[in-house]
Amino acid sequence: MITGIRDRYLLDDELVADPYPYLGELRAAAPVHFSSVHRAWLITGYEQVAACxxxxxxxxxxxxxxxxxxxxxxxxxxxxxxxxxxxxxxxxVDPPEHRRLRSVFKGAFGPRQVRRNRPMVEAAVARLTAQAGAGRTVTDLVADFARPLPATVAAAWMGVPVEDTAMFQRWAIRVGDLALGAVQSPEDDERSQQALLDLFGYLKRLVAERRADPREDLISAALAGGLVGDSVSDDEFVAMLTHIAFAGGETTSNLIAVGMWNLLRHPAELDRLRADPALAGPAVEELLRFDGPSKMSIRQVGTDFDLAGQHLRAGQRMYLVHAAANRDPARFENPDRLDITRSPNPHVGFGQGAHFCLGAPLARLVAGSAITDLLAAAPGIALAGGPPRWQPSLLNRSLEELPVRL
Incomplete structure (x- = not known):
């Protein structure tokens, strides 16, 4: 183990606000480092994270x-x-169980299927853009735009009736708090657990309805594959739907909010995107790399193995730090510079391998449409207020609010 490394708590206010200088220091000293503070291996080098x-x-x-x-x-x-x-x-879940479960959604999350949702996404963006600026000079882009948009799209895509959307979103937010360790009290923990049980029960009823009356939605498409009730049980399928209900919305919401914050801090890149909306695709990839919504993935050492000269033992915890890997100068030229035309851009914002994010195509579509349409609808948009306040989370890069002038 390398000595002389500052072993810091990653939820210190300073590191929540800006983790990149410390992560760069840690990566340069030891891309694989056991933190006594977190009692976990911090994997910060791009090569090492990708290998894991x-x-x-x-x-x-x-x-x-x-x-x-x-x-x-x-x-x-x-x-x-x-x-x-x-x-x-x-x-x-690890392979081969992971492959068995994931096979249920084969094709349902593919780019072609996701593109069919573009009109729905564009309509939701237009509606929320108009609402966000209605009668106000300053609006909170998190609460009024970035948070409700992905949740609205996810609910519609899953086939949740419009009249149930608000209830569905409340459950999904509480489930996200539970999964991401954001609950603040035992009472919040109990409410979040109950929200998961309520969401499970609701989705189980919705699956039964779609089995009897299929429609153009995610649940119907997955059921049409014939694996639910065969190689995957109904309860396993419903459990996976509870994860999809919050995961895509949370990640995409943070991508939109933090992405807009970074664009507004880099006016030259903002002007490039506004002048050429066709850059939306590479812009989203760069925003994922530069300051993405997922700071790390948590893993467990299943069996002993060696990595970058370190011996990792079964049962130890690992933090695969995307935020550090995506700014590794060994892989990216000028990694601390935001460049929306960067190519190639092999970031690990959505992971890699078997656990590559299933919802990546939909997140890219929603975030790209949200950012470019918002810039078109609000040409004078600018940051308002003081320094941003960040959610204290190991896993997520999440703003509490984003006041802007429209």
């Missing part, structure tokens, strides 16, 4: 170990059931 996404000795299952170590009498029935549902999420 493909390494069979690295496990994505971080729910089962918690369940095994938690005495059953300490869990309420609701908490036990919530853990059971989360344990079935694809993001926490």
């Amino acid at each position: 996404f493909h390494e069979p000795a690295v496990s994505a299952d971080r729910i089962s170990p918690v369940m095994r170590l938690t005495p059953k009498h300490l869990l309420t029935p609701e908490a036990a059931r919530a853990f059971e549902i989360m344990a079935g999420w694809m993001v926490f």
